[in-house]
Amino acid sequence: MSVLSGVDLHAGYRGRTVLHGVDLDFGPGLHLLLGPNGAGKTTLFRVLAGVLPPSRGRVLIQGRDPHARPEAKRLVGVAAHRPALAPRLSAADNLRYWTRVLALPAADRDRRVREVIDLLDLGSIADQRADTLSRGQTQRVGLAKALLAEPPVLLLDEPTAAVDPAVAARLRDQLRGLAAAGHTILVSTHELAEASDLADDVTVLHRGRVAARGAPSTLREQLVGHGYRLRLRGTGDLAGALRRLGYPAEPATHDRLLVDVPDEDTVETLVADLVRAGVGIREVTPAGNALEDVYLHLQEGASADAG
Numbered sequence: 001m002s003v004l005s006g007v008d009l010h011a012g013y014r015g016r017t018v019l020h021g022v023d024l025d026f027g028p029g030l031h032l033l034l035g036p037n038g039a040g041k042t043t044l045f046r047v048l049a050g051v052l053p054p055s056r057g058r059v060l061i062q063g064r065d066p067h068a069r070p071e072a073k074r075l076v077g078v079a080a081h082r083p084a085l086a087p088r089l090s091a092a093d094n095l096r097y098w099t100r101v102l103a104l105p106a107a108d109r110d111r112r113v114r115e116v117i118d119l120l121d122l123g124s125i126a127d128q129r130a131d132t133l134s135r136g137q138t139q140r141v142g143l144a145k146a147l148l149a150e151p152p153v154l155l156l157d158e159p160t161a162a163v164d165p166a167v168a169a170r171l172r173d174q175l176r177g178l179a180a181a182g183h184t185i186l187v188s189t190h191e192l193a194e195a196s197d198l199a200d201d202v203t204v205l206h207r208g209r210v211a212a213r214g215a216p217s218t219l220r221e222q223l224v225g226h227g228y229r230l231r232l233r234g235t236g237d238l239a240g241a242l243r244r245l246g247y248p249a250e251p252a253t254h255d256r257l258l259v260d261v262p263d264e265d266t267v268e269t270l271v272a273d274l275v276r277a278g279v280g281i282r283e284v285t286p287a288g289n290a291l292e293d294v295y296l297h298l299q300e301g302a303s304a305d306a307g
């Protein structure tokens, strides 16, 4: 069941196009939008939320276009990367203020504030002034704000970026709970650990385009192919050394390589050849840490384009 979709979305800022034709389609559940810094994740969220109009293409939320029908914006709750809270108001008063901005029925406002405070375990900081909250606490208040109107769709921009591992784990549990309750949740992140941990459905955004979508393990195959990752000692001409040895690999970063080899025997030969060629080897990892390879692959493409 499609709840949130985007077709051929183009968008940008003052003549500069950031999204170059993004197609997306999400149903209820937890979905991740993974992309390196600057990939266009925040821009895409602004377009999906009905805030930034696309120059081309269309957004549909439960069949309604938020850019054509502003009331459809109510179907989306957005938690910004750095939520803007009124500094002098308490966390709870910030939430109360937002119930008015969202035009929730007056009779429901206090109840909803209490509910989101309970749901996100914010009781101990509810009366604390916003400007005294830690970044992680601020982020959780931002998430509470996104939930106030009980929207079917949640767009969460790097919700665990500023929180410690224990809080992040709790937040992930809460997100899983919301997904199980029927929300369609899209979480953006550039953190690989987060992506492998949180959801099986990952969309990779790269340079304003969807580079791939799938479970972490299948993404690797789509983008990188089969292979092994080698971490080498030294920053010499690794690509040159490999070419001379006849291996189709390219450096992904200064001391790492992605090597596409069909089997273990070839890896053994490769390692022996590299050692003979004087290249030190620190680590050989089979295709397991899928998303890290995907990222290295994207970086590799980006630096090749830049050069």
Ligand SMILES: Nc1ncnc2c1ncn2[C@@H]1O[C@H](COP(=O)(O)OP(=O)(O)OP(=O)(O)O)[C@@H](O)[C@H]1O
Pocket (backbone or CB within 6 Å): 013, 018, 035, 036, 037, 038, 039, 040, 041, 042, 043, 044, 190
């Ligand atoms: N308000 C703006 N005006 C002009 N350019 C912008 C604006 N916001 C973002 N950009 C540019 O659009 C591109 C995509 O930015 P965006 O914030 O969407 O990426 P992102 O994937 O969310 O990155 P990050 O992971 O760093 O948050 C970047 O090159 C950025 O400089």
